[in-house]
Amino acid sequence: MTNQGPSSQTILVVGGGISGISAALEAAESGYDVVLLEKSATLGGRVAQLNRYFPKLCHPTCGLEINYQRIKKNRRVSVFTMCEVDKVAGGKGDFTVTVKRAPRYVNTRCTACGDCAAAAETEVANPFNHNLDKVKAAHLPHEMAFPMRYVIAPEVIGTPEADKIKAACKYDAVDLDDKEETFEIKVGAVIWATGWHPYDAGKLTSYQYAAIPDVITNVEMERLAAHDGPTGGKVLRPSNNEAPKRVALIQCAGSRDYNHLAYCSRICCLASMKHAAYVREQHAEAEVDVYYIDIRAHDKLEHFYRRLAADPQVNWIKSKPARIEAGEDGRPVVCGENTVTRDIYREPYDLVVLAVGMQPALNGRATALELPVDDYGFIVPEEAAVSAAGVATGPLDVSMSVQSATAAAMKAIQAVSGRARQ
């Protein structure tokens, strides 16, 4: 945390996912004070919930660890979690930003010892695992949480259990009187790195996501495959916890579709290839069918496609499935037309993964915040002092997001200290 308060030289980064973290660090390591705001209880955003990255199949937490080390070492970066921007007033070099902080009910004295969780009884849905399992009402968001502090779910506030949780803390870190508050900060430039959320699979009514347990989304697949996910990293059928033998990966579940997301979400094809790899690494017998309209393995990522395509147990079917039915045994049955063979198929699977697309997380709030957005809700920056990074600007993969974040940091730097030219 900086010693002096933010001034007009300070850069505000909104959103603590990979783009926001990258933008904040690149600016800070270039010599600027940065305030990094994150809505949730921990930094890391969506990538913290990914098991691995394509195409290297390496763990996102590996890069996050380096970034957290960079933040820990850098006095120029101030991190505020549980915070959202409520209002932005002013202009370049002189913004007044109203920030709304949600109560965490745990203060900075928390040592992450876990005594509160031991005292808690109520279990709440675990958003980190996309609600596939539950956590104690007092919990650490996940093992790589940064800051490493517990959080108490609002559900138990005001109950005797909350008092029990408070009593269990030896460090006086539980603050049951914590309340939502707003405060103002003065900054010279703002970088919006508000990221995305997965498209609501429930809206794809013909795919029966809500009704058939073995129809899951790609983001859920990441948690199933993750060592700290609900199955401890085993890709299993949610209906019966058995290993899937036949898996369907359905592309463009919402994307490239006027009825849902009109744009292509860019990453889903590659993420699905990664999912094929997850399945095939774990299950020798498994067959994976990838249903697609166009395989969009852009640039060097083509190699990743070729690597998966080389596996005879991964099949590629050019078809957007029309619907998913529940089979007699409850298994999902994928129905549609194979556009290359003209076969009308009805294929039963053990597991179907819907590659849902990315929707800008800011969507709906952009107007209130007076941000320039396109029809889809992605930010189209118009001036250096209000730049944007990562998926807030369009569907990007991680590498492109970081690239975009670095560029956004450059714009912010120009706005707070460069020559007035743009």
Place this chain on the structure above:
Amino acid sequence: MSDRKTGVYLCGGCGIGEGLSLDQLESVAQENKAGLCRRHDALCTEEGVALIEADRANEGVTDLVIAACSPRVMTDRFRFDGTPMVRANLREMCIWSHPAGDEDTQMIADDQIRMGLAQVTRMKTPQPFTEGEWSQRILVLGGGFTGMRAALEAAAAGHEVLLIERSDQLGGFARNASKDLPHKPPYREPQPNEIGKLVEAVQADDLITVKTNCTVAKTAGMPGRFEIDLDQGGTASTETVGAIVIATGWRPYDATRLGHLGYGASPDVVTNVEMEKLLAAGGVTRPSDGKAPKAVAFVQCAGSRDPEHLPYCSSVCCSVSIKQALELIEADPETSCYIIFDELRTPGQAEEFYRAAQEKGVIFIKGKVKSVDGSLKVLVDDALLQEEVPMEGLDMVVLATGMVPNSTVADQPFENPEPAVIQVTDDIDPRSPLTFAGAEAAEKADPAARPMMAGAPLLNLQYRQGPHVPILADGFADSHYICFPYETRRTGIYTAGPVRRPMDSHEAAQDAAGAALKAIQCVRNAQSGEAVHPRSGDMSYPIVNYNQCTKCRRCTVECPFGAIDEDEKDYPIVNPSRCRRCGTCMGACPVRTISFENYHPEMISSMIKSVEIPDEFDEKPRILILACENDAYPALDMAGLNREQYSPYVRIIPVRCLGSVSLLWISDALSVGYDGVVLMGCKPGDDYQCHFVKGSAMAKERMSKVGETLKSMMLEEERVTQMEISIADSKAIAKMIDDFVETIDSLGPNPFKGF
């Protein structure tokens, strides 16, 4: 040494006080010459920190051993700038991963105090390397779209820029191009090509110096003071710059190799680049007869995505063909345009561009072109009509050729002055097969089978590791990191635009801004003597003790970043601002001559030796774990957080990177009676995860030779191993440790115990 006083601070919180005897720890501290030892129930609280601050102020405490939680947490509390500090990890790696109140657990804690004291007394606060003059100026190589954008961005941030263009004018490829792709809502229409405005802006910018007809003859020095020899039309000059952005762009794939697609069979078969020129000139006419084309077919992936030609996707060709078709239709709405594709790739908002083209009547045909003949008959294996379709009546055929990165000056032959020097570091093969359950590990392709890029080096680096900027498998420049796309293997040299990855102008503009930022960041950090990514802000750097150096050259060869050169007498010369502080040179050195002020061979050796080794009758083996602090150490930490329990016989020392591990530490450990040694680090190889590129690979290579050492010591090879650990192994790591301890148990104690 005499004026230093170490304070040892024992935290009793988070179960440490209940599970360990703090009295015992205090006596260990005193036996090991701690100047002072204090306890607190929660050191991380304001009161706890105040206690330490008071001792620094009033008790002359100069060094700190904070025996509490992991060094990865509470970093904002335990931050005492300028004071050597060690965090003895009594929480995650002791009381959270081993039973409370247990003799073996206590022994871990005791040893942690011993190691902490051994370490901190050998640490100095690093003094940054800041000697000499530093330049803030940025060199941008390439005066095309990306280069000019990079120059303007750096100048807008207040930095002087030297922009070098090989041809006689600015503008690059875009100078001869027609319209641009749409990057702003509604993403439907081709946009005006603004390269002219860009050239004007560059020329008008007083911070930018442009040199055309200019190439780099030679680059020496390091970030903050690169010495660049220029050759401008035969005139030589030397310039000093702080950092370099390479924006040399791309060139079209050689269409003469696409005879099977009709190139050369008719003048009316043109490449997309040639079509771009025709469009730019206005009023497209057939090269053969000057008539306006009424029917034009675009053949996608002409060379791209073809193992015989370019194995990668050139990314922009689909959108470019759409754009060209739209331009033709705009000129004459009756024009029939066909785009024959395998996979149509218009990612993101560009999907709307695809739809706009369909609305305007462009026909998209999924299929493979089998042949194009001189009469422009295109034979298409039409995937959706399920038949072979001869397309006739076409007036022109456009081959959408792909992008080849200008990672070298391709058309300039280069005589390798020193064949022993690595030409191009092309050590990453993204094509290597994946491994699946039940399948045998596939054969890896022979790296030698991959052709190196021809041509002269862009910068002609006067580095021990060769004149080229390292590239990846397909000839594109670094980075291989997903999270850190700008981290090249040559500090201070950043690449931007299509030389890095096939990309369109919008991405290239972003990339230019990003690379320019990295360049200015690098010059600023070089000046203050601080490391850049990933050990950002680290002031330490390798210092060579020339009295002991045997000139073996291992440090210069093994440095992943080419930071160490050799002088005329073959002594290593460290260029501190090129260095990323991983310590691979230190690990490479067989005679411990390379050290950092706060991290050196003797320090680790002392830590290893400070551990108390029970004799063989106690049946308490000791196993040394040297854990990479970036992934293995966090994984161990999180195992503790999850209360995973593992053998109490291991002693863990974090290292900067496995590359910094000296084999001498292993023999040190075995000679003092450790029963086994484990190196824990990231995955090496093509998909390496080492943050220092090849630290873990170097460790692996060195470990292949450790067998000889063990044999000469009459010890079993199994006593020493390297474990590939990822940061996500927090749930698996305990078992991996226990399995190794079992192996050691089966081997029995190290006979050197008590020597």
Place this chain on the structure above:
Amino acid sequence: MTKKFTYYPGCSSEGSAAHLDKSLRAIAPKLGVELEDIADWNCCGASVGHIEGGHLPMMALSGRNLAQAQAQGPQDVATPCAACYLNTHHCNEQMRASERLKAEVNEALSAASMNYDANLHVRHICEVLVNDIGFEAVEAQVVKPLKGLKVAGYVGCQTVRPFAATERGGAYDEYDQPKFLDNFTRAVGAEALDFQNRTACCGGSVSVMSPEKTLHLMKNILEEAQEKGADVISTPCPLCQTNVEMFQDQINAQFGTNFQIPVVFYSQLMAVAFGLDADKDAALNQQLIPAPQIAKAAGG
């Protein structure tokens, strides 16, 4: 509290779906709905009219109905028939979207000195019941809840597709697993089965002309209803009702099944539950396959 609509009953109201018309007219007052018929309504052209008649004559059929409706007042036009709704709503929306089409239709209408400004709103009765009346209002009228009656809610295709989720279509439900019909079932106190085939196609007019192509579709629908123990199938669609009811013998003959499942309109269930006469109002005597279960549930 009465809300007035210009009512377009459609040809089936005088034939195969007379029981829909009858029951609907019976329950309308109870729900505060006033239905005023289009004075001299004509056929909408159904799903085949265009083939022989052509595109514009097809539009002109709806145009004439709408022109009359306009003359009768600005209130919304409501129809209970899926096909009538599709054609009339589609024509209305197309005329609103295309000045060219509007002009052409009006040119045709001018032959009878008629005109339509395309300012009306054409709505499906089910959408009206959901959006304007509400399930609670239906519930409030129930005096004889159909306790224990197991109902397979068969929505069919055209009632919801392609307009139910569109703004002008009232955005009252979705296309694959719509909920409104089950909510009607629950509102009358009966049990709504989880019927997966709720929007499966009965074959529509193809069933009428070429049943051999579509009997298996109806078989699937009946099969699930039988497996799930449905007492009756409830539907909002005239053609669905007729097809699924009248082909049961042929299906049994072809597939060796033994279906004998009554297929009724939701409005008939409402009429019974509202305490109206089972025959005179609910028109249950117009079932090919009698449905005594309904009266039993109501009377029990």
Place this chain on the structure above:
Amino acid sequence: MTATTAPAGARKYDLNFARWVYENVDGGERMAKCMQCGVCSGSCPIGTQMDHGPRKLFMMIRAGMKEAVLTSNTIWNCVSCYNCVVRCPRQVPVTYILHDLATLAVKEGYAEAKQADNARFAKAFWWSAAKYGKTDERLVTMKYYYSFGFGEFIKRGRANQKIALGMIKTKRMHLGMPHKVKKGGELKAILAKAAEIEAKKHG
């Protein structure tokens, strides 16, 4: 829909036919945006009974295969369930397009079209609609059966006798004169005018 003949493609991917369809078929302009994903054909309840399915049919239109398109059984097997319409990611009004293509096939006099059940049924149907302003299900059905010839008329009539009797018994079918609109002349005039406009439109 024009009464003039649609041009056939002179060769594969001659765009004359496609352009004509885009301009003249109801919803044709949106067909241009079809990306061949297959959702329509996969959604069709009787897709297995179609020779090409709508998706491939649209590709054939682009390829200029007029005759193959207009003699395809796909346009006659549409059950008008609108699954394809609501699912199409490019919002192509597939059902409407198939309907209009059927009309075109009839207009152009393709034998397959004339023989199609729908065309026969449509003829009977339109006869009733135009003549009485209303559909008389009984007469339309009988007229439709009759279109297959007298033998078939008797055969089908017998097969459906039980249904017919049931319908009559339950007062869902009536004997005697059909229901009709009051102002039949008015309707006839409108329809005649509409047909005239349509015939003239592209003339």
